[in-house]
Amino acid sequence: MSGLQAIRYTRGKLEVLDQLKLPHEHHYDEILTSEEAFECIKSMRVRGAPAIAIVAALAHGVELHGGSCGDATTTDETISHIESRLDYLFQSRPTAVDLTNAIEHLKNTVRSVDVSGKEDHPDGREAIIDAYLAAAEEIFRKDTETNLLIGEHGSKWLLENAPTKSATGEVSVLTHCNTGSLATSGHGTALGIIRSLHTGGHLHHAFCTETRPYNQGSRLTAFELVYEGIPSTLITDSMAGAVFATKKDEKNIAAVIVGADRVVRNGDTANKIGTYSLAVLAKYHGVKFIVAAPTTSIDLQTENGAGIKIEERNPEELTQISGAVVGKDGKVDVSQTARIATAHQDIGVWNPAFDVTPAELIDAIVTERGVVVKGVDGSFDFKDIMPERWAKVVGN
Numbered sequence: 001m002s003g004l005q006a007i008r009y010t011r012g013k014l015e016v017l018d019q020l021k022l023p024h025e026h027h028y029d030e031i032l033t034s035e036e037a038f039e040c041i042k043s044m045r046v047r048g049a050p051a052i053a054i055v056a057a058l059a060h061g062v063e064l065h066g067g068s069c070g071d072a073t074t075t076d077e078t079i080s081h082i083e084s085r086l087d088y089l090f091q092s093r094p095t096a097v098d099l100t101n102a103i104e105h106l107k108n109t110v111r112s113v114d115v116s117g118k119e120d121h122p123d124g125r126e127a128i129i130d131a132y133l134a135a136a137e138e139i140f141r142k143d144t145e146t147n148l149l150i151g152e153h154g155s156k157w158l159l160e161n162a163p164t165k166s167a168t169g170e171v172s173v174l175t176h177c178n179t180g181s182l183a184t185s186g187h188g189t190a191l192g193i194i195r196s197l198h199t200g201g202h203l204h205h206a207f208c209t210e211t212r213p214y215n216q217g218s219r220l221t222a223f224e225l226v227y228e229g230i231p232s233t234l235i236t237d238s239m240a241g242a243v244f245a246t247k248k249d250e251k252n253i254a255a256v257i258v259g260a261d262r263v264v265r266n267g268d269t270a271n272k273i274g275t276y277s278l279a280v281l282a283k284y285h286g287v288k289f290i291v292a293a294p295t296t297s298i299d300l301q302t303e304n305g306a307g308i309k310i311e312e313r314n315p316e317e318l319t320q321i322s323g324a325v326v327g328k329d330g331k332v333d334v335s336q337t338a339r340i341a342t343a344h345q346d347i348g349v350w351n352p353a354f355d356v357t358p359a360e361l362i363d364a365i366v367t368e369r370g371v372v373v374k375g376v377d378g379s380f381d382f383k384d385i386m387p388e389r390w391a392k393v394v395g396n
Contacts (some may be wrong), residue, residue: 004181004227006051007058011133012065018045019182023223024334026325031059032066041092044214048183049261049297050143054097056089057106057136064129071376075115075124082110082132095270095354096313097262097299102139109135143185146368150189151196151385154207154257154292158193158201161364162254163286171197171254172247174240177211177272178220179259179292189292191224191283193366198230206232207243207253211272213317213351237274244285255288260365263298264290265394267359267372267380279361290330291357291365295386298367299369300393305356315349318342326356336385361374 008028015028020043027046031037037059037374040046042173046055060082063069070081086103092178093099113131118124162171180191187195197203206225211217218234225232235243256278262270269275269291282289302308325336360378364371369385383390 004224005183005186006046006048006182007054009058009137011137012062013192014055016040016046016055017182019047019220020045021334022182022219024332025332025375031055031062033063033068034089034349036153038089038092041089044171047093047216048178048382049096049098049259050147050184050189050294051182052093052096052334053102053296054140054143054185056092056099057102057139060085061133061136064132069125069129072125072320073120074075075113075128076121078125079110079127082128083107083318087338093311094309095261096182096297098294099219100299101296105139106132106135118243135174140185141344143294144187147184147187147192149295149368150292150366151187151192153203153368154193154290155196155200155202155373157364157366157371158255158257158288160198160347160381161288163288164227164252165252166204168204170202172205172207172252173197173255174207174209174243174253174278175177175256176209176258176275176278178216178224181336181345181392182208182220182224183259188257189294190259191221193257193292194230195228198228203230206230209237209240209274209278211236211274212237214313215391216272224281237277240278241281241285244281244287253285253287255290257281257290257292259352260291260297262302262308263293263365264302264304264308265300265382266304267362267365267374269310269357269362269365270305270308270310270354271357275354276355276357276361279357283361288363289357289361291362293365293367295367295369295389298382300382300389305358310355311353313351313353315351316350318351319345328393 006017014031018027072081110128113128115124180188208221209217222234260269260271262301279289322339324332324334364373372380
């Protein structure tokens with residue numbers, strides 16, 4: 001397990017690592033309200049589908065624990081207040097299905113509390129709040145367990161199916177965006193598989209992309225890889241094809257491993273912009289393409305990728321950049337930051353945060369319940385790993 005923590009929590013207190021200040025400075029922001037959590041998520045001080053869901057769930061829990069429940073005096077009013085706050089938090093990052101699933105789970109939890117005879121009594125309201133807190137904290141706890149299982153299943157599958165290995169049986173991989181401890185409760189999803197390969201002595205080398213325009217790869221993944229002592233190299237997004245073509249023999253890439261903000265019923269996957277391009281390149285070069293996704297990221301309601309809403313972000317992410325100042329001596333001065341223009345400020349900008357990779361370009365989707373491989377029809381069948389949800393949403 002990584003020592004890095006994006007989220008620190010004890011009941012009544014939530015602290016979130018400000019990832020906009022990484023890799024140069026470690027600073028935790030205390031989150032006391034849903035409004036502060038919304039801004040933290042929207043500004044990407046916290047990001048990654050699992051971490052977004054955890055922060056939203058726990059932030060409202062902190063509010064409730066602190067006695068903030070609006071004007072609610074009855075159990076029905078308490079439930080209505082909780083649901084309205086969760087609906088508000090949903091708008092912070094609607095593409096990430098973990099947030100959707102967490103909110104639906106929390107709503108179902110408070111609706112199912114037995115408050116018979118206590119509808120107008122404080123004990124009824126407390127029972128609802130206690131149930132909410134327990135459910136939100138379980139989301140946090142279970143995520144770590146899920147990540148470790150994804151790492152175990154994914155590393156095992158890759159070693160058994162890798163198209164190329166070094167003379168010692170090691171594999172090299174490439175990853176995109178940030179899917180490690182900074183995007184989850186710990187260990188990570190795609191980066192969790194890489195961690196598991198490394199700790200098992202099966203990783204030769206990891207390549208990470210910078211992940212423009214927000215540079216989650218260069219700012220965050222590179223930081224995590226160095227922090228963990230994992231042999232790694234940073235490349236620009238546009239270098240991936242060249243890496244596949246020129247890194248021969250022992251350094252040949254066996255797989256691209258990415259995370260997911262949403263996997264829909266047929267396996268089409270929404271992930272950080274640039275993922276689709278990597279899948280096309282991997283297919284051409286015979287490189288395995290693996291999606292690491294907890295079952296909370298699987299959306300059975302949406303039949304295919306055409307139904308995924310893609311978030312578009314501010315134009316300034318492409319036309320400007322900010323960071324700590326590098327002195328003439330080459331050292332980073334975290335006390336000084338600068339924002340500079342990288343393009344003409346009047347140019348039109350299209351800045352989608354995600355793209356959709358078709359299922360036919362994906363070889364395997366790794367979940368905490370096992371690995372699902374593509375069927376002969378080019379799609380994925382999640383019925384066996386999540387039978388109850390499948391029956392409820394899809395039927396037989």
